[in-house]
Amino acid sequence: MSGSTWIASECTRSLRRKTSHPSQDDSGDDEDGTASPADKSELHDTIKKLSLKLDDLSTCNELVAKHGVALQRSLSELDGLRIPCESGEKLKAVNERATLFRITSNAMINACRDFLELAETHSRKWQRALQYEQEQRVHLEETIEQLAKQHNSLERAFRSAPGRAANPTKSFSEGSLLTTKGEDSEEDEDTEYFDAMEDSTSFITVITEPKEDRKAENRTTGSVEWTSDNVLDSTSLVPQGPPKVKRRVRIPDKPSYSLNLWSIMKNCIGRELSKIPMPVNFNEPLSMLQRLTEDLEYHHLLDKAVHCTSSVEQMCLVAAFSVSSYSTTVHRIAKPFNPMLGETFELDRLDDMGLRSLCEQVSHHPPSAAHYVFSKHGWSLWQEITISSKFRGKYLSIMPLGAIHLEFQASGNHYVWRKSTSTVHNIIVGKLWIDQTGDVEIVNHKTKDRCQLKFLPYSYFSKEVARKVTGVVSDSQGKAHYVLSGSWDEQMECAKIVQSSPSSPSLDGKQKTVYQTLPAKLMWKKYPLPDNAENMYYFSELALTLNEHEEGVAPTDSRLRPDQRLMEKGHWDEANMEKQRLEEKQRVNRRRRLEACSRGCGAEEAEKEAEVYVPLWFEKRLDPVTGETACVYKGGYWEAKEKQDWHMCPNIF
Numbered sequence: 001m002s003g004s005t006w007i008a009s010e011c012t013r014s015l016r017r018k019t020s021h022p023s024q025d026d027s028g029d030d031e032d033g034t035a036s037p038a039d040k041s042e043l044h045d046t047i048k049k050l051s052l053k054l055d056d057l058s059t060c061n062e063l064v065a066k067h068g069v070a071l072q073r074s075l076s077e078l079d080g081l082r083i084p085c086e087s088g089e090k091l092k093a094v095n096e097r098a099t100l101f102r103i104t105s106n107a108m109i110n111a112c113r114d115f116l117e118l119a120e121t122h123s124r125k126w127q128r129a130l131q132y133e134q135e136q137r138v139h140l141e142e143t144i145e146q147l148a149k150q151h152n153s154l155e156r157a158f159r160s161a162p163g164r165a166a167n168p169t170k171s172f173s174e175g176s177l178l179t180t181k182g183e184d185s186e187e188d189e190d191t192e193y194f195d196a197m198e199d200s201t202s203f204i205t206v207i208t209e210p211k212e213d214r215k216a217e218n219r220t221t222g223s224v225e226w227t228s229d230n231v232l233d234s235t236s237l238v239p240q241g242p243p244k245v246k247r248r249v250r251i252p253d254k255p256s257y258s259l260n261l262w263s264i265m266k267n268c269i270g271r272e273l274s275k276i277p278m279p280v281n282f283n284e285p286l287s288m289l290q291r292l293t294e295d296l297e298y299h300h301l302l303d304k305a306v307h308c309t310s311s312v313e314q315m316c317l318v319a320a321f322s323v324s325s326y327s328t329t330v331h332r333i334a335k336p337f338n339p340m341l342g343e344t345f346e347l348d349r350l351d352d353m354g355l356r357s358l359c360e361q362v363s364h365h366p367p368s369a370a371h372y373v374f375s376k377h378g379w380s381l382w383q384e385i386t387i388s389s390k391f392r393g394k395y396l397s398i399m400p401l402g403a404i405h406l407e408f409q410a411s412g413n414h415y416v417w418r419k420s421t422s423t424v425h426n427i428i429v430g431k432l433w434i435d436q437t438g439d440v441e442i443v444n445h446k447t448k449d450r451c452q453l454k455f456l457p458y459s460y461f462s463k464e465v466a467r468k469v470t471g472v473v474s475d476s477q478g479k480a481h482y483v484l485s486g487s488w489d490e491q492m493e494c495a496k497i498v499q500s501s502p503s504s505p506s507l508d509g510k511q512k513t514v515y516q517t518l519p520a521k522l523m524w525k526k527y528p529l530p531d532n533a534e535n536m537y538y539f540s541e542l543a544l545t546l547n548e549h550e551e552g553v554a555p556t557d558s559r560l561r562p563d564q565r566l567m568e569k570g571h572w573d574e575a576n577m578e579k580q581r582l583e584e585k586q587r588v589n590r591r592r593r594l595e596a597c598s599r600g601c602g603a604e605e606a607e608k609e610a611e612v613y614v615p616l617w618f619e620k621r622l623d624p625v626t627g628e629t630a631c632v633y634k635g636g637y638w639e640a641k642e643k644q645d646w647h648m649c650p651n652i653f
Contacts, residue, residue, distance in 0.1 A: 046122040051463040053115040059514060060108035063501075067101040100499075103516070203472065203483070203513040232313055232494060232521055242297075242527035242541040280575045284334035284537045285568035287558040289345035289359040290546045291336045292371055292385065295325040296347070297542045299355060299375065301524060306378045306408055311447045312481040315473045318406060318415050319442055319451045319484055320492040320524040323469055326420075326436050327526045330467070330489040331538035333424065333432040337564050338367060340586055340652045341613055345558040346637070347546070350376060356638065362615040362631050364586070368402075370618040372633035381406045384618075384630040385419070396424040403626050416625055417442040420455045436467070436488050445625050448476035455488065472515075483515050486524075493520040552641060555649050556616075562653060582653065616648060 074094045301321040308314035339361035347357040355375040362370045368386040375381075383404040390397050400419040407414045420438040437457040443450055453471040456464050469492065471484035480500055486492035495517035502511055530541055547568060549559055558564065563582060566575035618631040640646060 042122075042125070045465065046118060046125075048463045048465060050115065050118055053111055053118065056111045057108065057115065059512075060104060060111060063104040063514065064101070064108060067097060067104055071097045071101055203470075203515055232316060232523065278335065280337075280563060280567045280579055281572060282335050283337055283564075283567065284332065284539075285337075285547060285564055286539075286543065287337040287339050287343065287345065287561065287564060288367070288387070289339050289343065289361065289369055289558050290543075292359055292369055293345060293347050293357050293546065294328050294540070294543055296353070296355065296357060296373060297328065297527075297540060298324040298524060299353060302375065302379050302381075302406070303354070303377045306410065311411075311413060311444060311449050312473050312475060314408070314411075314413060315415075315442065315444060315449050315451050316482050316484065316494045316523060319453060319471055319473070320494075322404075322417055322440065322442060323453070323486070323488050323492050324524050324526075326422075326488040327490075328538075328540050328543065329422065329434055329436070331533075333434065334537055337558075337561070339369065339558065340364075340561070340582060341589075342556055342616065342650045342652050343558060343561070344554050344556045344617070344637075345546075346553055346641075348638075348641075358617060358633065358637055360615055360617050360631075362618055363613060364590075368631075370615065370631035370633070372618075378409045379406065380409070382632055384632075391427065394425070394427055394429075396427055398422040398424070402630065403623070403628065405623075405625070412446055414445045414625065415442055416445060450474050451484070453484070480513075480515065483517055485520070489526065491525040492523050494523055495520040552644060554637070554641070555646055556652055560653055586652070616650075 071094070074090065074097055077090060298321060301317050301324065305314045305317035305321075308317065341361055341364040343361045345359045347355075350356055354377050355373055357371070357373045359369055359371045362368050362384070363386070366386050366388065368384060370384045371382060373381040381404070384402045385404075386401040388399040388401055390399075399421050403416050403418055405414065405416055417440055420436050420440050423435045423437060425433050425435065435458050436455045438455055440453040440455065441450060442453070451471055451473045453469060456462070456468045456470070458466050465487065467487040467489050469484070469486055469488050472480050473482040473484065473494075474480050480497050483495045483497060484492060485495070495515075497515045497517050499516040501514050501516075527541065529538060530536070530544065533539065536544065547559055547564070553559060561582075563575045563578035566578055615631060617633060617635075617637045619634045620629055621632050622628075623630050623632075640648075
């Protein structure tokens, strides 16, 4: 006990000495003595890691104290024993408690060692980072002061200019870059960062070493069977790289262009962006249907999950698949094309990927797409996703609505989950970046197993790493079996739980669950991007093939959309004109439906009927699992493709 406490105190004192008295060689790393932005980022990550290690030390210290008291109590009881048969049971209890004490002590010593190494390695950069922050603050204050002076000068010049408008105040306010707390006042802009300052994770993990030839944990540890044929142990679970594709289309380099962004976006604050026409210059040469199909890039996770005999193991792979769908969004700041009503996209890859996928745009306002996937490996996936987006001034919120269903034919396991919220930051000023936030619950409606995933929002003040995802897989009784951790843009790991216990309440009264786990196993890792990806919209290997022309597809397929094809070739002006033509054609078709409906009913009823579109390959059904009405695949598409009979398809292009 005293030795463990001494280690923690020595680590803390060593860290304080480093921060208050930097070593003499600190200034020798950089000639200019100032920290670069890369140093600042590395320092921020180091501080986060140190804080996490310090939390682990406190938790391990509590566990050491708890098990130490229990061990002493058992030894005291052992001294008073007289009956030989009873002494055997007590000795067994002492051995178990001594084992737990040893495991916890080893974990604490390892955490102390990591903490000390991090402190000694990175402390030399703290002083330079502080100086860099001070210089940046002074520079920012000078820039703001200069901008304020320029603004006042421009305002005076405008008011004194000859031939100005009769009401200069009104004219200037209409063209000003300044906005008031109008319709956007429903959400404070500062709340997007401070929400992340809360204690985000509700559990702590302590890694233990597995015993050799372990077949099952002792029942007193509260763990589950650890079978030798565990699919999560497979060394081939994570492929070494992206699958080789037979075809690949290169996207032309995106030319530079100049747009008055604010003149387009200033009237969009608080509005639904799907109803606002945008030039193709903000787009990438893929439609939303193709972006939806990109979720299948890591389909091998579901192919592996088919062979799982344990439903909780299968849940881990399903959770990794749900997280992997966000990995392509980290650099994808361009907007996909809004599909035309009735537009479709097929992905017929039975030969190399073992699946067939079909998407159809089933509603225009609100925009909604239906998706169905069949895999020859024994699973099927379907969803109807409605995209709701709001522009909030300096960031854009994208809320996918609708449930995703996944069913394995052999076991009958039926999983349902919903997507998290995506946020695009720095819409007007600064570098665009994307974040995923919110809680995602995956439910197996056959076994009632659950997985609680938490996408942690990024915050400069948070001690968590960027883009972090955590989760716990539990069975129908609420007993936790696996801990999931990773990041939605890089990889996901799972660790088997061998014991769980509550920690002591913190200063704010919150209590975390401490999970003792076996070493984590890698389930999913992101494929590297192709060469020159920064000049190809950061497309993945799969995305590069999605817009390649294919023979025999339906005439409504996204590959045949003319404005998207012109933009891919770099013909920007022609693409914008073609986009306007398609949108006008869609409005004409809607007016025709409205006129046809108005002949037999009133104006209000005709308006509702005109908005109702009957999908060609999907139909509305009541989902018995969620209780919601959704579009599901009714069949016929692949039969029509085989016969090349597309007479039923509308002329939308």
